[in-house]
Amino acid sequence: MTPTWVRAAELAASVLFILALKGLSSPKSARRGNLLGALGATIATFVAFFYGETFFGGPIQHLPEILVAIIIGSIIGWIAAKRVQMTQMPQMVALFNGVGGGAAAVISVIEFLSAGNEETVAMLTATIFTVVVGSVSFTGSLLTFAKLQELMTSRPVVIPLGRFITIGVAVGTVVTAVALVMNPSNTLLWLLLGLSLTLGILLVLPVGGADVPIVISLLNAFTGLSVAASGYVLGNVLLIVAGTLVGASGTLLTRMMAQAMGRPLTNTLFGAFTAKATTATASAEDRPVKSASPDDVAIMLAYARKVIIVPGYGLAVAQAQNTIRELVELLVAKGIEVDYAIHPVAGRMPGHMNVLLAEANVPYDQLKEMDEINPEFPATDVALVVGANDVVNPAARDDKTAPIYGMPILNVDQAQQVVFLKRSMRPGFAGIENEVLFDPKTSLLFGDAKDSLTKVVSALKSL
Amino acid sequence: MDAIALLTIFVLSIFVGIEVVSKVSAILHTPLMSGANAIHGVVLVGAILVTGKATDNVQLYLGLTAIVLASINMVGGFVVTDRMLEMFKPKKTEKEEVSK
Numbered sequence: 001m002t003p004t005w006v007r008a009a010e011l012a013a014s015v016l017f018i019l020a021l022k023g024l025s026s027p028k029s030a031r032r033g034n035l036l037g038a039l040g041a042t043i044a045t046f047v048a049f050f051y052g053e054t055f056f057g058g059p060i061q062h063l064p065e066i067l068v069a070i071i072i073g074s075i076i077g078w079i080a081a082k083r084v085q086m087t088q089m090p091q092m093v094a095l096f097n098g099v100g101g102g103a104a105a106v107i108s109v110i111e112f113l114s115a116g117n118e119e120t121v122a123m124l125t126a127t128i129f130t131v132v133v134g135s136v137s138f139t140g141s142l143l144t145f146a147k148l149q150e151l152m153t154s155r156p157v158v159i160p161l162g163r164f165i166t167i168g169v170a171v172g173t174v175v176t177a178v179a180l181v182m183n184p185s186n187t188l189l190w191l192l193l194g195l196s197l198t199l200g201i202l203l204v205l206p207v208g209g210a211d212v213p214i215v216i217s218l219l220n221a222f223t224g225l226s227v228a229a230s231g232y233v234l235g236n237v238l239l240i241v242a243g244t245l246v247g248a249s250g251t252l253l254t255r256m257m258a259q260a261m262g263r264p265l266t267n268t269l270f271g272a273f274t275a276k277a278t279t280a281t282a283s284a285e286d287r288p289v290k291s292a293s294p295d296d297v298a299i300m301l302a303y304a305r306k307v308i309i310v311p312g313y314g315l316a317v318a319q320a321q322n323t324i325r326e327l328v329e330l331l332v333a334k335g336i337e338v339d340y341a342i343h344p345v346a347g348r349m350p351g352h353m354n355v356l357l358a359e360a361n362v363p364y365d366q367l368k369e370m371d372e373i374n375p376e377f378p379a380t381d382v383a384l385v386v387g388a389n390d391v392v393n394p395a396a397r398d399d400k401t402a403p404i405y406g407m408p409i410l411n412v413d414q415a416q417q418v419v420f421l422k423r424s425m426r427p428g429f430a431g432i433e434n435e436v437l438f439d440p441k442t443s444l445l446f447g448d449a450k451d452s453l454t455k456v457v458s459a460l461k462s463l
Numbered sequence: 464m465d466a467i468a469l470l471t472i473f474v475l476s477i478f479v480g481i482e483v484v485s486k487v488s489a490i491l492h493t494p495l496m497s498g499a500n501a502i503h504g505v506v507l508v509g510a511i512l513v514t515g516k517a518t519d520n521v522q523l524y525l526g527l528t529a530i531v532l533a534s535i536n537m538v539g540g541f542v543v544t545d546r547m548l549e550m551f552k553p554k555k556t557e558k559e560e561v562s563k
Contacts, residue, residue: 017502018479024498024544025487031548034498038541041505045537048511060515062523069514069527070507073534080535081542086550092543093497096504100536103506106529110513110522122466220500227506228476232469239509240469241476246503248480253487253496260489342490350492358550369489 002051009047010238016040017242021249044238045070086359087316090348091148094216098141101223104230105134105193111233112189124181126229131189132177132196133226137219139200144212144219147204148348156208166202173199208403213349214257221250260344260408289425292443294455297384297419300443301327301456302463304381306337308373310410311357313347314387314423318449321360324386327457328366340366341373341383341410343391374411383415387422387449393434402432418442421452494547501540507533 017040023033049060060066077096084092108130112119119127146152159165173195180188207215224246231239292300301307315324328338340362346353354367377383385392392412395402412418413436420437422444436442445452487495510533514526 013505017505018483020498020502021480021495022483024495025484025491027488027491027551030491030494030498030551031545034494034501034541034544034548037498037502038545041502041507041537041541044505044508045511048508049515051512051515055512056516060511062514062517062526065523065527066511066514066530069530070511070534073531074538076531077535077537077539078542081539081546084543086547089493089497089543089547092539093493093500096536096539096543097500099532100500100503100506100540103510103529103533103536106525106532107506107509107513110517110525110529113525114513114516114518114522217496220496220503224499224503227503227509228473230506230509232473234509234512235469236509236512237469237472239505240472242502242505244473244476245480245483246499248477249484250496250499252481252484253492253499256487256489257492260492344489344492349496351490352493354490355493355547355550367490 002054006047006050006052007237009043010236013040013044013047013238014241016043017245021245044242086356087313087348088149089355090213090216090352091145093349094141094144094148094219097216097220097223098138098145101134101137101141101219101226103134104223104226105131105138105196107230108134108226108233109189109193111230112184113186119184121181123233124184126232128177128180128192130226130229130233131192132173132199133222133229135193135196136200136203137222137226139197140204140219140222141200141216143201143204144207144216147212157205159205162202162206166199169195169199169202213345214254216349217250217254217257221247221254224248224250257345257350260350287438289437290440290443292419292445294445294452295459296443297445297456298459298463300382300417300419301331301336301384302334302460304336306376306380307331307339307382307384308377308380308412308415309338309340310383310385310388310392310412311340311342311346311353312386312388312391313352314389314421315449316347316353316356316387318387318451320386320450320453321357321362323450323453323457325357325360325362327453327460328362330457330460338366339368339373339376341370342367343370343388343410344408346388346391370408370410377411377414380415381417383412383418385412385418385420386453389422389434390432392436393432394436395432395434404432412436413439416441420444421449422446423448494544494551497540497544497547501537501544504533504537504540507537509533 016036020033020037023029108127112127176192176195180192224243228240228243231243331338342353344350392410394413396404396407396409510529517523517526
């Protein structure tokens, strides 16, 4: 038997994981929650070496190699997590998730190789489930990483007959999986592994820009489930609890994210199968826009009573969070009412913008959520949109044919004046034209967000 | 442990998992996803278990690969989540102290 103290330690780790998720759900306790989770994981890892006779048939084997592998992995993870910039965090989470899924798949492959023919049907099913889901999560996550890191286009990739190829591979995966349960063979296992890895790629390829974070969250839940299944295979209660907790909470979180974007989950996943590759409508260069100089913008802001800042991913890419905070401090000192309007999916992931602004010491109470701030736009003199586009695009509200139709937006078009700081006329992440840009009350200040803001700040100071 | 006992644990865990995150606010979606991601890094335990009873070199090397991958997931996940949450500290009190 596994020693009782080991099982008690597993219980403690399970409780710590539950407390971790609970803690992460509230801003006050979030950091402590994460540390509790880390403590639970440390305990779990420590006791894994003491499972005893029944499991290892003696003391654990290959101990030095195992310790070295843990140290190597920990160092890689530590350095990657410390080095990553906050703007690149979503793809980092995707990558970590992918390797977790990969680990679960590899574990099941080993289990199959070592005991394939002797397993019960239930065991085999769980093993094969882990191979499939873990592999899908692995390649799917690596692909989302590539998309967000802009190693490849972030637009939906629609391959000819893609839908049929994907369905074909999916059916092939299921058939192979069933065949494998009925008649275990190593050849079929390698075939299944190949099919599952391909399926992960095919499922994520047609997912476009703004939907990628939802897919990361879903793959996160997938990895959780594959971990739970590998727990069943190994008869390990802790893995079942931890994996299921992540699977269940991850699924709910995915739904909440999809809701925040106003998109049913099925649309996110399968929308691009039917969608045509979005081609830009009427070429943008032909239409007149009003551009403004930094001085114009400074004057507009200085004589406003109420200003709302709409920060987007472009702000963070330009590393302009500190500059915008400086601008806001100047305006507040002039007695102007200033708020930040935070769209739920501003940045690359839900809540990402809050993290990015918190990094620049922007006070928490100036950040207003969408539902709170939207009624205030009609009474706002200037809405200053910095590096955001899709989240203020009225097409989401008015144009039923737009790919983002239904996503709740910040109603900047209702403000008295709108100022966009943009690098170019290039459309946003979702690749759709924004009508507000051509509105007569809109001014555009082209250039790098940080440059532009610095100029506006110095213009304001000299007023 | 018998299958029904494991199934019981599985089903109850689903309910707990849904319950604990049901009231999370949108600003914490990203850290929560990242924290949950770190928790499934506990698959490291599974990787250690299968490697510890590996009987040939193929199993051993596959197992060591799984350990490296799982450790990256676990350690990286918790560290990056902590970095995110570090920024959510109440900033005001710090500033007041500085101005005093």
